[in-house]
Amino acid sequence: MQMLNQINDIIISPHFNLSEFACPCCKKVMLHPLLLEKLERLKKILERPIHITSGYRCFAYNRKVGGVANSYHCIGLAADIKVKDINLIELLAYAEEIDFTGIGFYEKKNFLHLDVRPTQRTRWKE
Numbered sequence: 001m002q003m004l005n006q007i008n009d010i011i012i013s014p015h016f017n018l019s020e021f022a023c024p025c026c027k028k029v030m031l032h033p034l035l036l037e038k039l040e041r042l043k044k045i046l047e048r049p050i051h052i053t054s055g056y057r058c059f060a061y062n063r064k065v066g067g068v069a070n071s072y073h074c075i076g077l078a079a080d081i082k083v084k085d086i087n088l089i090e091l092l093a094y095a096e097e098i099d100f101t102g103i104g105f106y107e108k109k110n111f112l113h114l115d116v117r118p119t120q121r122t123r124w125k126e
């Protein structure tokens, strides 16, 4: 069924497609508009493509990748990103400018976790 390949293949903002946020195992997806809006703003100041390495995760997939049990990825509030040709510290400074409420700095794996949790501003490093 060729048409199943098109599932979630929908342009949802100037630089993102819904499929980029879908769970890799089941293609289910949840995405908060505020997360998308902030990622668009980040993309605008970066002037480089943002690669979403993990968006929505179903609970099974979240367990598989060792995510925390109450992960914001499981409710569509978080995305992990990689950006080429920019070091992670510089990328962090840009993300701080957009003021995501949750920012995780993953030095060894070279990515940032960004989320729009409705609670307290949280920062961590791994």
Ligand SMILES: [Zn+2]
Pocket (backbone or CB within 6 Å): 023, 024, 025, 026, 027, 028, 057, 058, 059, 060, 061
């Ligand atoms: Zn899944």
Ligand SMILES: [Zn+2]
Pocket (backbone or CB within 6 Å): 054, 073, 078, 079, 080, 113, 114
């Ligand atoms: Zn994450």
